[in-house]
Amino acid sequence: MKLRGLYAVTDSQLLAGKFLAYVEAALEGGVTLLQYRDKSSDEARRLREAEALRNLCERYKTQLIINDDAELAARLGVGVHLGQTDGPLAPVRALLGHKAIVGATCHASLALAEQAVSEGASYVAFGRFFNSNTKPGAPSANLELLEQARIKLHIPVCAIGGITLENAAPLVARGVDLLAVVHGLFGADSSAEVTRRARAFNELLQIK
Numbered sequence: 482m483k484l485r486g487l488y489a490v491t492d493s494q495l496l497a498g499k500f501l502a503y504v505e506a507a508l509e510g511g512v513t514l515l516q517y518r519d520k521s522s523d524e525a526r527r528l529r530e531a532e533a534l535r536n537l538c539e540r541y542k543t544q545l546i547i548n549d550d551a552e553l554a555a556r557l558g559v560g561v562h563l564g565q566t567d568g569p570l571a572p573v574r575a576l577l578g579h580k581a582i583v584g585a586t587c588h589a590s591l592a593l594a595e596q597a598v599s600e601g602a603s604y605v606a607f608g609r610f611f612n613s614n615t616k617p618g619a620p621s622a623n624l625e626l627l628e629q630a631r632i633k634l635h636i637p638v639c640a641i642g643g644i645t646l647e648n649a650a651p652l653v654a655r656g657v658d659l660l661a662v663v664h665g666l667f668g669a670d671s672s673a674e675v676t677r678r679a680r681a682f683n684e685l686l687q688i689k
């Protein structure tokens with residue numbers, strides 16, 4: 482199955498008090514991948530929330546990805562996203578099996594992306610493309626990188642960092658497969674607006 486579409490990424494602060502309601506609203510609008518991104522060390526809460534997301538994802542036929550934590554991903558039987566400081570990818574691929582989705586952060590580097598491909602990544606993520614509310618200090622990437630990536634890489638390419646409905650079109654025009662979004666999706670005033678945004682991202686990607 483080709484990975485293509487909206488990649489919704491949760492943020493525990495932004496979604497405080499409306500976590501499941503907003504996630505379900507996004508799934509209602511259509512989400513290809515949902516990433517559980519929680520940087521806390523509260524293991525019990527992380528397990529509880531990740532299990533709740535897995536149940537929701539099963540209902541909506543969406544694939545769940547856990548950020549950073551391969552052990553939690555293995556426990557739940559879902560995918561994982563690893564950054565450059567989250568440990569080597571190959572042993573995680575071996576742990577999760579060949580069918581699992583394993584994503585890799587590659588910042589603005591094609592060399593990192595080629596390395597990730599050789600270690601068994603399912604997709605590579607480049608960013609950040611715009612100013613990000615969620616991670617303002619992330620290294621920046623530019624649109625030309627995506628053109629090179631399209632030529633050199635033969636796995637799905639994900640873009641992340643400050644993506645909104647207003648600025649996403651040039652990313653799509655350069656062949657991005659996955660748009661990974663926190664604030665541009667979940668920074669909405671209502672769950673109805675989250676659903677509207679998810680649908681609009683899918684229209685941009687010409688999905689459904």
Ligand SMILES: Cc1ncc(COP(=O)(O)OP(=O)(O)O)c(N)n1
Nearest residue numbers: 548549562563564565586606641661
């Ligand atoms: C889809 C996607 N792309 C990039 C990242 C960033 O991963 P990382 O560099 O490990 O940073 P943290 O998210 O762990 O702070 C991501 N999570 N998802």
Ligand SMILES: Cc1nc(C(=O)O)sc1CCOP(=O)(O)O
Nearest residue numbers: 608609613615619642643663664
């Ligand atoms: C988690 C993350 N990683 C990034 C990277 O560039 O690697 S940017 C980012 C935050 C994405 O959130 P928002 O859509 O609110 O900018």
Ligand SMILES: [Mg+2]
Nearest residue numbers: 549563564567
């Ligand atoms: Mg990480």
